[in-house]
Amino acid sequence: MRYVTFSDEPTITPDEFFMNEALKEAKLALEADEVPIGAVVVCRGKIIGRGHNLTERLNDVTAHAEMQAFTAAANFLGGKYLKDCTLYVSVEPCVMCAGASYWTQISRIVFGAYDPHRGFMRVNQRITHPKTEIVGGIKENECSMMVKEFFLRKRNKT
Amino acid sequence: MRYVTFSDEPTITPDEFFMNEALKEAKLALEADEVPIGAVVVCRGKIIGRGHNLTERLNDVTAHAEMQAFTAAANFLGGKYLKDCTLYVSVEPCVMCAGASYWTQISRIVFGAYDPHRGFMRVNQRITHPKTEIVGGIKENECSMMVKEFFLRKRNKT
Numbered sequence: 001m002r003y004v005t006f007s008d009e010p011t012i013t014p015d016e017f018f019m020n021e022a023l024k025e026a027k028l029a030l031e032a033d034e035v036p037i038g039a040v041v042v043c044r045g046k047i048i049g050r051g052h053n054l055t056e057r058l059n060d061v062t063a064h065a066e067m068q069a070f071t072a073a074a075n076f077l078g079g080k081y082l083k084d085c086t087l088y089v090s091v092e093p094c095v096m097c098a099g100a101s102y103w104t105q106i107s108r109i110v111f112g113a114y115d116p117h118r119g120f121m122r123v124n125q126r127i128t129h130p131k132t133e134i135v136g137g138i139k140e141n142e143c144s145m146m147v148k149e150f151f152l153r154k155r156n157k158t
Numbered sequence: 159m160r161y162v163t164f165s166d167e168p169t170i171t172p173d174e175f176f177m178n179e180a181l182k183e184a185k186l187a188l189e190a191d192e193v194p195i196g197a198v199v200v201c202r203g204k205i206i207g208r209g210h211n212l213t214e215r216l217n218d219v220t221a222h223a224e225m226q227a228f229t230a231a232a233n234f235l236g237g238k239y240l241k242d243c244t245l246y247v248s249v250e251p252c253v254m255c256a257g258a259s260y261w262t263q264i265s266r267i268v269f270g271a272y273d274p275h276r277g278f279m280r281v282n283q284r285i286t287h288p289k290t291e292i293v294g295g296i297k298e299n300e301c302s303m304m305v306k307e308f309f310l311r312k313r314n315k316t
Binding site (some may be wrong): 055056059070078079081090096098099106125 | 297
């Protein structure tokens, strides 16, 4: 597979393109004073679900970006399973979200920043579906800086 | 601690009492033709959240009994955390629900039937919160039979 690019355009891969969309969602979370994490679910080149972290606003620790994107995508498809779909999320999913992805049987998970403390990869066993391909580190710096700056600003305020 | 009982009454522990309430929720799932799993969240002797599996009706793999009970309980308390609360659930929680319980920092999880295939205890590492006490096997037979009979009936129908 080759992507056609022009010399006066920056090269961007499809994964980077959709990670930018996840980052747009993260920015919505930031504007709502939430930990800035965003997600989109893509099915055959089309965004079919979006979500951003809303744990504070909804007073609900389960209101992670991924959970909302999964629910929105299943709603769009009219089926529970997200086969042939990719989750793009700006930060490595937590154990809850990885566990949710297992039930969706999603084909791919692409995340930006790694999260060594709370990310699902701290678990040595596979908790995602055996069919789910995992890609990490797409636009890692941008995704990571967004969360770091948020917590830095929070700390300086108090 | 001693529980006062009378000789003409069957002895029932508080854990069994609240597991019966989780089983009532499971029966509601059964009536809706859902995998019969139910949950309640209890805070200082009072049920503050209920839920039963609604994955089919809501077309949402994340609509597990526990997730709904967590959200309902947080809503009742007006705070995100479920400290001093106990989750009673008729079947061992899955990885997603155990991961959700981590974020709630719930004090106790009491479950009925073990689920060696999909239960969170198949993960060798602790994925629940370090402060969460786990109790399994309360009214195990009744909880287990409910799910087994459901799948047996499903299989005989097709």
